[in-house]
Amino acid sequence: MTTVPSGQAIGARGLRKSYGDKKVLDGVDITVAEGSIFSLLGPNGAGKTTAVQILSTLIRADAGEIRVAGHDLARDPQAVRRAIGVTGQFSAVDSLLSGEENMLLMSDLNHLPRRDGRRRVAALLERFELADAAKKSPVTYSGGMRRRLDLAMTLVGDPRIIFLDEPTTGLDPRSRRTMWEIIEELVAAGTTIFLTTQYLEEADRLADRIAVLDGGRIVAEGSSDELKRLIPGGHVRLTFAELGGLDKAFTVFPGSSRDDETLTLTVPGDGRVETLRHVLAALDAAAVTVDDLTVHRPDLDDVFFALTGHSATTDKEDSR
Amino acid sequence: MSAIADSTTMLRRNFTHSVRYAAMTLSGLLLPVLMMLMFVYIFGGAIGPAISAGTGGGVSYIDYLTPGILVMAVGAGSASTAVSVAVDMKEGIIARFRTMAISRGSVITGQVVGSTIRTLVSLALVIGVALLVGFRPAAGPVAWLGAIGLLALLILAFTWLAVAFGLVVRSAEGANMASMPMQFLPLVSSAFMAPDLMSSGIGWFAAYQPFTPIIDTLRGLLLGTPIGNSGYLAVGWCLGLTLLGFLWARSAFNRDPRR
Known part of the structure; x- marks a missing residue:
């Protein structure tokens, strides 16, 4: 087993995870350069969420060496947690607290001084167009607003690396575009983004590097252009x-x-x-x-089909 | 340092939840009081004389009943704890907490402390109303301290058990079901009736289940009736259940969350 060089935002070698006799991740290598957007692309059930859960310290891998933000994940998970932020597939907000209270909770848990925390929360609510709804319960929010609150909560701690697990799944096109713009702003400011998506268009537009995950293995990796060149059809x-x-x-x-x-x-x-x-x-x-x-030129849809033998957004059962 | 700060933050969150869930919090607080009034004014006329005769005529029914109601209030409090933990686990925000650099146990500590405070308020309410309707404890300061200590032990035991239930079952309905024994076992104990007045099989069960020595001890401390070896049994049950609940909750919380 080779060691993961430091200096990368995320490096994983030989990641394995099984649930029962079902191999969810079957020897996955991932390298993410600092300040870039890396996209893990794959159909439902490909193992994307499991990969995020492992890399973000939520669950343990069965095998594999992982370094995140320069820290060994197995040895020092708290140090990893200090550097990362996670916005999950299902918005992890507290629906009994108002939007603002959710944000202040994050400020307290990040141990920000009270006044700094309040200022930061107010600025983020403003920036994510949530200031008007700040006193309301997230239950009353639209899908797009909930995702924005979710991401805003992640940003309270000013993480260097952000995991976005299918951040636009189920959003309408306008909310999706807003989310994309926010992600682009974050990377412009130097944040590293680890993005999972089942939307080819999303990976194509945002990601510097794309890894195609299918059946627990990375079947191809490269820039969007490199992937497109892999297959005939141009x-x-x-x-x-x-x-x-x-x-x-x-x-x-x-x-x-x-x-x-x-x-x-x-x-x-x-x-x-x-x-x-x-x-x-x-x-x-x-x-x-x-x-x-x-x-x-072949689009990513062609690439995906050529690599996995099924298209990205359908055939859910095949990939399970 | 940060463990205390994080637990305080979680306690504040727990308190805000109680306020937002006002209906559930209030019904949790009022249920034991209503039970007590129901037993005193509806069944008391029938059960009271038998109890009075069984204790040599010295104990009025409200005096006999109050310790049982106090224990029942602790059970009711733990049920709401189980439900709130289960709901929390479903929220997904726990997954967020687990990926943050905060003290691991703070979520649970917040729940346990919050639940304890709610239950203490409920107990104070029960004692207040009981005094209004004729509860006349014979306890001196030491016995009161003993009673409060035993109730505190019981709260600790039930809360940890409730947290474990909430962590394991993962749905509000399941949590409510799991904590049913803590709410309804008191009905088949010495809380409302002396076991030797029940039909033989049930009476045997009532005499040997954990609630009975706890209630008998509490009754002994508050009314000055004989405690016998119930005291040791009560403390033993409480400590045993606390340990079981704590270890179970800890292992359930440290387990990788299910997908």
């Missing part, structure tokens, strides 16, 4: 004004496929700039005039 589509152009171009690109009705030619390629430049140069050399050009 192509350049050329549209011509008249049939002559299509004929000429078809001879230039052997292996391409033509559609005489729509006057389009599909040229396979990985969608990188060099490939595109090569296509344009070949067209120039043959003096073909192109009416329109589109580059299609």
